[in-house]
Amino acid sequence: MITKxxxxxxxxxxxxxxxxxxxxxxxxxxxxxTGWTDARLIPYVYIVPPVDGVYDFDFVGAPPSGPAxxxxxxxVAYYIWPExxxxxxxxxxxxxxxxxxxxxxxxxxxxxxx
Numbered sequence: 001m002i003t004k005x006x007x008x009x010x011x012x013x014x015x016x017x018x019x020x021x022x023x024x025x026x027x028x029x030x031x032x033x034t035g036w037t038d039a040r041l042i043p044y045v046y047i048v049p050p051v052d053g054v055y056d057f058d059f060v061g062a063p064p065s066g067p068a069x070x071x072x073x074x075x076v077a078y079y080i081w082p083e084x085x086x087x088x089x090x091x092x093x094x095x096x097x098x099x100x101x102x103x104x105x106x107x108x109x110x111x112x113x114x
Contacts, residue, residue, distance in 0.1 A: 002060045004096045005039060005075050006032040011093055011102035016080070023081040023104075027059055027093050031075045035064025041079040041093065053089030054101060 007030040016022040027041060044056040061075060090103035 001063070002038070002042075003063055004094065005036065005059045005061050006030045006072065006096050007098050008059055008093045008095045008100040011091060011100055013091065013102055013104060020083055023084045023088070025057070025079040025081060025091055027057075027077045027079075029059055029075050029077075029095055031061060031073045032096070033064065034069035034071060034073045035066075036061045036068075036073065036075060037064075038062040039075040039077040041077045043079075043081075049085060049087055053087050054092050054103075055085070055088060055090075056092045056094060059093050059095045 008027055009030065010028040012026040012028075014024040014026075016024055025041060031039075039059070039061040041057040042060055044058075046055075050056070057079070059075075059077060088104055090101055092099055092101045
């Protein structure tokens with residue numbers, strides 16, 4: 001069963017130089033215990049694009065199936081967004097106890113994968 005992870009600490013965005021361009025999203029955060037696996041980002045599905053241009057994702061993972069250590073553990077998720085919307089202004093990522101936003105700006109780091 002996939003569940004929201006505890007917290008989002010940081011979001012990194014990078015524009016991948018491809019045709020068409022793709023957006024790389026990396027989220028660093030925390031799981032509530034040890035033993036969490038399969039951290040990933042799940043995009044919200046919109047009928048109408050968000051008015052503010054900020055698109056939402058859930059930061060989720062698979063909780064441990066057995067006993068787990070009672071300590072907050074790091075979690076990282078990656079998402080490559082091919083053909084992202086032209087009206088994209090930012091990304092908002094939701095976890096259990098918080099949400100964080102990262103805006104797409106002109107100086108978003110570009111990576112060339114030739």
